[in-house]
Amino acid sequence: MVGNNQTRVTEFLLLGLSGQSDKEEVVFGVFLGMYLLTLIRNLLIILAISCDPHLHTPMYFFLANLSSVDICLCSVTVPKTLVNHMVGSKSISYMGCMTQMYFFITFPNMDGFLLSVMAYDRYVAICRPLHYTLIMRPRLCALLVAVSWVITNMHALLHTLLLVRLTFCSDNTVHHFFCDPYPVMKLSCSDTFINELMVFTVGGVIFLTPFTCIVVSYACIFSNVLRLPSARGIRKALSTCGSHLTVVSLFYGAILGVYMRPSSSYSIQDMVATVIFTVVSPLLNPFIYSLRNRDIKAALRKIILRV
Incomplete structure (x- = not known):
């Protein structure tokens, strides 16, 4: 019996979202539709920014990177869920699970860093407009994105290596x-003490750093905007931040709902919040950014007319 309990796990079983066979078809249809829309919308944003020279600015450079990361984030989880449903299986190999966790840690953190860089871009544009082109040079923009990729990948590698050292025995069902x-x-x-310690310390720093940058950037923006002499100037300044603030609220609201609670209380509500920032947020981001952005609308219209 003891030998059985210590048998090393070679695969995990993913219970899915509903856990009920009669609802799996509905979940499959919803996930497939959302995934395809996410791919199409984000690819259109990337294509529009790439093809229109007027959109070759720091703000749209960061937006194109955000769309790329959103595609990757959604692709980490949804395709495996869809494939498992089609083949009638719930299994994922041990290596497949560890790989999925590595990228799942990487892309949400990268989203957070990009949102913080975009907040800084808005701060410079609104609070230091005369120095904008001097500060937000192409080299700095590329460096900010590259450093973000290095930090998030190193963070994911740390947690993945710590997870690999753990032993998994008879229970292999992931809820x-x-x-x-x-x-x-x-x-x-x-013993998972080291893992939990690293999640609390290193993970906390990786989460709080971009979040703090966003809060500080917008505190400076609002402080500067409130000193503007006209209501029209205030509206114009805030309109450039509206889309970004909406995306930030959706993304961080869902993450805080899941990971700022004890892991022992992980529930269906946490799963729904996870779906929001891994599936719903990447789907809505391109819509939010293009809804009130005339330049994006014009570029998308040109692409559609060409087709």
Whole structure:
């Protein structure tokens, strides 16, 4: 019996979202539709920015990177869920699970860093408009994105290596639709103190750094905007931040709903919040940014007319 319990896990079973077979078809249809729309909308944003020379500015450079990351973030979890449904399986290999967790840690953190860089871009545009082109040079923009990629990948590598050292025994059922680090870590039959410590310390720093940058940037923006002499100037300044603030609120609101609670209380509400920032947010971001942006609308219209 003891030998059986210590048998090393070679695969995990993903229970999915509903956990009920009669609802799986509905979930499959919803996920497939959302995934395809996410790919189409984000690819259109990237294509519009790439093809229109007027959009070759720092703000749209960061937006194109955000759309790329959103495609990757959605592609980490949804395709495996769809494939498992089509083949009638719930399994994912051990290596597949660890790989999925690595990229799942990387892309949401990259989203956060890009949102903070975009907040800084808005701060410079509104608070220091005369120095904007001097500060937001192409080299600095590329450097900010490159450093963000290095930090997020190193962070993901740290947590993945710590997860690989854990031993998983008889229980291999993940109560989720993908390999979320928290539910997987709870299945381990070895000591997870180091993992939890790193999540609390390093993970906290990686989360709070971009979040703090966003808060500070917008505090400076609002402080500067309120000193503008005309209401029209205030509206114009705030309109450039509206889309970004909406995306930030949706993204961080969902993350705070999941990861700022004890892991022992992981529930269906947490799963819904996870779906929001891994699936719904990447789907809505291009819509939010193009809804009130005339330049994006014009570029998309040109692409559609060409087709």
